[in-house]
Amino acid sequence: MALDTITTPGGDEFRLGCLPPPSFPTGHACFADAFRAEMLTLDQVRAALAPFNGRSLYGRRERFAGERYIRNQRHFGSCNGFAVAGRLSVMRELRGEPYVCLSGADAYSQMNGGADNGSVLSDAMKIVEANGIAPEDMVPWDRIYTHQISAEAKAARARFKGFKTYALDSEEELATAVALGRVCVIAVHADGGYGREDGNGVSLMGNGVGNHSVGADDIRLLPDGTLAYDNPNSWGTAWASGGRTWLTFNRHLRETVKFHRFFALVSTTDDPTDGSVPTPVKE
Amino acid sequence: MTRFLLAPALALCCAGLFAAPPKLDVPAEVVPVQGYARMAPKGDAVSVVYVALDGHKLYPFPSDELKDGRRFVLPTSGVKAGRYRYAAVGASKTGEQAVVEFAVVVGDAPPDVAPDPKPKPDPAPVRAEKVFVVVVEDAGAARTLETARALNDPYWAALKGKHDYRHYLSDARPALDNGYVKEAQAVGYPAVLVLDQKDGAVLRRFKLDGVAGVKKAVEEVAK
Numbered sequence: 286m287a288l289d290t291i292t293t294p295g296g297d298e299f300r301l302g303c304l305p306p307p308s309f310p311t312g313h314a315c316f317a318d319a320f321r322a323e324m325l326t327l328d329q330v331r332a333a334l335a336p337f338n339g340r341s342l343y344g345r346r347e348r349f350a351g352e353r354y355i356r357n358q359r360h361f362g363s364c365n366g367f368a369v370a371g372r373l374s375v376m377r378e379l380r381g382e383p384y385v386c387l388s389g390a391d392a393y394s395q396m397n398g399g400a401d402n403g404s405v406l407s408d409a410m411k412i413v414e415a416n417g418i419a420p421e422d423m424v425p426w427d428r429i430y431t432h433q434i435s436a437e438a439k440a441a442r443a444r445f446k447g448f449k450t451y452a453l454d455s456e457e458e459l460a461t462a463v464a465l466g467r468v469c470v471i472a473v474h475a476d477g478g479y480g481r482e483d484g485n486g487v488s489l490m491g492n493g494v495g496n497h498s499v500g501a502d503d504i505r506l507l508p509d510g511t512l513a514y515d516n517p518n519s520w521g522t523a524w525a526s527g528g529r530t531w532l533t534f535n536r537h538l539r540e541t542v543k544f545h546r547f548f549a550l551v552s553t554t555d556d557p558t559d560g561s562v563p564t565p566v567k568e
Numbered sequence: 569m570t571r572f573l574l575a576p577a578l579a580l581c582c583a584g585l586f587a588a589p590p591k592l593d594v595p596a597e598v599v600p601v602q603g604y605a606r607m608a609p610k611g612d613a614v615s616v617v618y619v620a621l622d623g624h625k626l627y628p629f630p631s632d633e634l635k636d637g638r639r640f641v642l643p644t645s646g647v648k649a650g651r652y653r654y655a656a657v658g659a660s661k662t663g664e665q666a667v668v669e670f671a672v673v674v675g676d677a678p679p680d681v682a683p684d685p686k687p688k689p690d691p692a693p694v695r696a697e698k699v700f701v702v703v704v705e706d707a708g709a710a711r712t713l714e715t716a717r718a719l720n721d722p723y724w725a726a727l728k729g730k731h732d733y734r735h736y737l738s739d740a741r742p743a744l745d746n747g748y749v750k751e752a753q754a755v756g757y758p759a760v761l762v763l764d765q766k767d768g769a770v771l772r773r774f775k776l777d778g779v780a781g782v783k784k785a786v787e788e789v790a791k
Contacts, residue, residue, distance in 0.1 A: 323710035323711055343720045379720065380734060381728075381734040381735055448737070448740060465711050465713065465716040552735075552740065563700050563763075564763050564764075566747030567769045
């Protein structure tokens, strides 16, 4: 199956590999069910953001900038792999683990069924907790098939896992998750307007069934009271604003959320072999 | 003639005004022998009076009953073991006084410990070279916006330069295995533990109430 492609103003061509599943995936724990007591209304989120005068809640665009954090999937349909690997890498660092650039290609290899025909968002939710993702220095961007990945890299996956993922099916859940500091994987429908932005830095892309998997890791309040979500993409730092753009639920996500299982990554496991192992409490 | 008589008189008066106190030599301790503590002070005091200190009522034998009123005689038969302190107050012919303290030691009383005139300040607490700050959130409870903001404060990234940190949920395996959850339960969630990285000693333990509290704790216990 040929994936759609998109060519950026800079001339880079990317394959849009986030596939809507045949039916809406079920069987996942939802954020609202798991964190019912945490759920915020959109007005509560707006109220929390109001004092920030349009600035984001956590400054993640500034903190997670540059090629270290903004990934580049290049010409494979591996967006889903890069979205989840990028979020896992960032969540680990937020928790205090040393930063490790985790492989989008390795994550994709676990979801693509042996062909470069894209993958499904809900599979990313499964593999990040069940299997983990190997470091990129073990699995570079172009090793997207299982047979290309070493046994050592496959064994290394267990050191880098998500801990607790929850599905997000509404703007309330997405806004709550991001406002409470979680990082999320979502689907957008990339079109010719994706990399172009309005005066508020919001993407000019439209809605659709969704064809591209990306991250959402921060939130801000636009002048008209709309919530905007910071979207780190995996098309390199030359795209849009340093590789990021702003999205709004109504303009970009209200349709894609119906076809793809967005999810929040709440925490990660520790890597017991890194140089930063916490000390047990002295007896 | 008068002039010559006046000078010695004046000298005597002046001597009275500027006379030195008597010499009074008294041993620091007097130990009773065969039921009596006896002591004869040395020096040129013409009279010596003994005053019981510390409120005890073990009074010496009246000095005017003694051949030498300057002597100290104390019957100690039946007296409870202890240190009984006295002040010997000696007077000179011209009325100047000297005071010397001493003790009668009855039985196996421990020696007096003289109060340190300049008490040494407590030694500065030893600070940890490197601390590990652990935060444990209750896995079953709601995270608040305040907690989220505290845990995402830029302080944590800055802490990494010299120290280290980790954020856990209470059902995370390392949090359970390393004893963090047990410590956290003592103060309530979300809990902050500041550990000495060298040996895991818990230097501070408190409930998270903003990142300022974490900064303060680290500054107090770490180099």
